Amino acid sequence: MELRAALVERWLRDSLCAFGFELHPLQVGWYNTVLQPSFHLAYPDNTLAFVVLSTPSMFDKAFKPFVNKQLLKRIRDPVDQCISHHLSLVKEHFPDEKVHIIYDYEMLPNRKPKFLAQTAAHVSGAAYYYQRKDVKCDPWGDKKIYGVCIHPQYGGWFAIRAILIFPEIQVPFLEQYAPIDCVTTEEKRIQLLEKFNFHWQDWSYRDIIEVKERYSEEQKTYFATPPAERFKLLGLQGGIQRNAFY
Template sequence: MDYLTQDILRNISSILTPVGFETHPFLVGWYNEQVKDVFKLGYQNDTLAILIISTPSMYEKALKPFICRDQCTGIKDPIDECVAHHFEEVKKNFPDLEIECIHDFEMTPMRRPKILVQTAGHVAGAAYYYQKKDIDNPPWPEKQKICGVSIHPKYGGWFALRGVFILKNVHYQALERKSPIDIITDNQKKILLLERFNFHWKDWSFRDIIQSEQKYSEEQKLYFETPPAERWQLLGIERK
């Protein structure tokens, strides 16, 4: 069973890696032990899940070819449509697997996120999720909400957590647990990161908290700076 599971993981990675995604496996139990009851996933603890990250190259390797093939309907945000397309491609290649795809933007009927992707990223060992609780003597008022942010060891903040695959009929207790790399060890630098993310997120500076191997292209930055309602026009898509 271990061999077959590893083969599944390799094959899924071989589909997504060439188009700019990373795959990071984890067990549902690792995630559930970190979240409140309302966010827990309703599967056995040893159920295999895979976190999907888009790297800086996804824009050129996946989105632009997707647009050129006229596969974008203009109903949703183009990147959301592109990611959904590639998620479905994975499902088509594994008809014997029961795969639930949960996107980062999906909400429950109670308007809660279906998946806390930053927590999933942390337990999968993909990106360290820096939060107020990680700070020694935080400088903000005790009751002030300070949102956490994930930092990738290779890409800094120049990436996105796109969602999770739940392989409902695959159980893999032997999966090795990998800790995320705490690449920002200095307390003052952690404070700087959270300050930049919470109060100056529009200037992109939080993404450069570490030296990254690759960043978004200028074209990609323009895309994300453009209001969602205008992104279709930027990419030359006629909205339907």
């Protein structure tokens, strides 16, 4: 079983990291343990899973080539289509394995997310999930304050895209690593949560730490464009695709 898990992880890294994705293995039980039962994933605790992140380079390495080679369906978000395309190749490569993919945008009938992406990223060691409870002297009173994940290399310039689950692979031997606490001071944590909750549109929370790489201006323009207008930005009109980037 250990060899089987290692072979799966090696193929995933060889295939997806070249396109700007990052993978972090975890046991499903690590995730379930920190959440109330209504959010649990219905698998044994030792089940192998991977949190999938997109790094800043995904835009150039995966998304732009996808747009220029594929006929996008106008009913779905272009980035979501790109992510789905690359992760569907995992199922094709492992036809004898059960592979369940849950995307960050998927919802249950009760409108709860199918998985809590930031919690999954934290327990896998991918990124530290900073929340209100991480601030000792809370300055916000009755205000609702949402938490945010910060990556030790990319700060806030990344996204959690999906979780891959391999129901038939059990990994009791998998070692858990804590996420890197890269926003260490009380002052910085308050600043981060303030920026994320009240000024998220100016991108500044993403630079709360020194980063290795950030989104290009082209990428920022794309994500700042309202979803309904992104097809036009890509040069897609009436189902006809034109070269938007090359």
